[in-house]
Amino acid sequence: MKNPIFVALDTVDLDQALALGSAVAPHVGGLKLGLEFCHACGPQGIAAVAELGLPLFLDIKLHDIPNTVAGGIRAVLPLAPMIVNIHTFGGRAMMEAAAKEAQKAGKDRPWIIGVTVLTSLDDSDLSDVGVTKSSQDQAVALAQLAKDSGLDGVVCSPMDIEAIRKECGPEFKLIVPGIRPAGAPLGDQKRVLTPSEAYQLGADVMVIGRPITQADDPAEAARAIAQSLSD
Secondary structure, three states, X not given: OOOOEEEEEOOOOHHXXXXXXXXXXXXXXXXXXXXXXXXXXXXXXXXXXXXXXXXXXXXXXXXXXXXXXXXXXXXXXXXXXXXXXXXHHHOHHHHXXXXXXXXXXXHHOOEEEEEOOOOOOOXXXXXHOOOOOOHHHHHHHHHHHHHHOOOOEEEXXXXXXXXXXXXXXXXXXXXXXXXXXXXXXXXXXOOOEOHHHHHHHXXXXXXXXXXXXXXXXXHHHHHHHHHHOOO
16 A cells, blocks of 8 residues: 555446546555445446556445355455455454455455444444443454454554554554544544544554545545555
């Protein structure tokens, strides 16, 4: 990767995704394709974005019985993504099945990353669905389970980087959304840090969407954020 910034191309329009991807490509390390893009544009659309030459994160958040999730991983391996994510709430057997399936791609296998606690959720939201732990304690517990199940890392809030890194070690990959430059609108995110703060804490990949894609000049916004990591 050129740098740890992955731009979230959260659109259903292939032409728009290609235009945005081309604009930011000189300044970022990769591109993230979300559920809406993958559903609307399918494998052909993913392959088209891959031709831009940047690593891809397929943000498809698989969550089902182990056999079905393994099949989902099998289906995307030909697209050669760098990162694919699944939900840790699917449990140990599901995560183990996903990791085992990814290994069949050999040295070119993608990182299989587990989603812990969504950055749009806080403690009160977790309480609503019956989780009594704090958001951070829950994220750490799920990260440890993901590591024990053979996953390469997790998706986590920037607020949870230090705690998960302490528990899971330096080689465990931390993919971090909820990144907002100083002064940027929070939108639906509740637990956020700036790019430089998250990077200094040890994020391996930072997923940044609207602060770049909705900027008047996405290329300049991406360049400025990348520059902030070395200031």
